[in-house]
Amino acid sequence: MNKDKAIRVTNFLKKFSPCDISDSLVKHGFPNGGFFPNLQVQSNFELPIVGEAYTVLYAPLDDPRPAISKSYIDSIPLNSVLIIATTQILQLPYAPYTRINNAMYGGLMSTRAKFQNCNGSIIFGRIRDIQEHNNLQYPVMSYGLGTTAPKPVLKLIGINVQLEIVLNSYPNKTTLETIDPGDLIIADENGMVRIPISKIDDSTLENILDYIPKRVKADQLVAEDINEGKEAAKSQKLRRSNL
Template identity: 55%
Template sequence: MLVVKKLLQYTPCDVSDALVKYGVSNGGYIPNLVKQSGPDSTVVGQAYTVLYAAKSDPRPAIKESYIDIIPQGAVLVMALAPELQLPHAPYVRVNNALYGGLMSTRASYRGAAGSVILGRIRDLDEHRELKYPVWSYGVGSTAPGPVVKVVGINVPVEIRVQLMEIDKDFETIKVNAGDYIVADKNGAVVLNQGHPKFHDILEYIPKRVAADTLVSEDIKKGKPAAESQKQRRANL
């Protein structure tokens, strides 16, 4: 897709700068993720979402295997229901791993771009041997089956994130199926395809990168950073 091809030229930091420009104060950043495997290059794909809930949740378990239908080029975004999340470390109430090496093996075969797991994963060596990109909050050893079940595929997922404001416990980052995920060793950013300025954001990214390249060149020649930033970004 044209959007994916364009975004592959940039980093999550570049996308965040553009999102801040257009009113997304957190830059679309999904915090606390650690890159566990895969090359350092940028990964881009549309979100293929999977939602886990507690075994006691009244919603029925999805019988279809999510990993067997993951689309080519997609980024798996796996989350827990909000009541199983924590806005502070360890970020989830579930100690079982949600995702393992066999899932990456299948995702890699299907041509998926990567997996962003908002929870624990296991089988680190398998992910790394595959060179398949995986991000997670942490690691574990136990499969998810005893405690959670898949209750949604390609449904909106919410991520609870702690805020600096003392009068608020957390904010919610939303990821919809089809949103764009841009990730590398800096972490993962979500670019909501429904953002009212979506196309403006895409147009701004290369302009901002070009301006900051000039800022870097100025600083290397001894020009004050603040002066150069003001000048080079003046017409963006």
């Protein structure tokens, strides 16, 4: 996505919640609504988090791929959302969702990310230095907290690469979703949603965006109807009939 379009789209999405985005994604063929479960807000900040994904991948030390020596934190694009994950072998489809007790992200990283005008950091693992993130008023989400740095057990193997996230969408069935560099990320206290820019064309993206305010308006009318004593099911059917 070119810079001007990215700015237009992200500014538009800031007006809505991840729930609104999910409704539109479901309408356009994404059954899970782009939702990545189990992430928790870890710092005080102005919601929502919106931006293009800048991805970072960690692996166990015995992974055959070479470690990357350069730091990912000094190359964050303006107004992006930093997404950090591990390889699949370190992920779990159930709590605590990661096999790693070490934190993958800390306060100094948020300090640098904020200085570079990153819009937020979302970590599919543990973080540490919780008070530092709060003092910065910088947006951070993660699966949980820890105290130990990642270096004793993890190595950096990918920057701006596809991330594969293990999910548990149905009983006894593990599923996999991907996040690609440049995908649109929207997150707040409800959770994180991804619009898969790499998997849709420009026309589909415009249709997804166009549906969002129409659905929001329809649901506002449903709420008004309910407050007037009307049945929810009938009102939903009526107000959404032309969407």
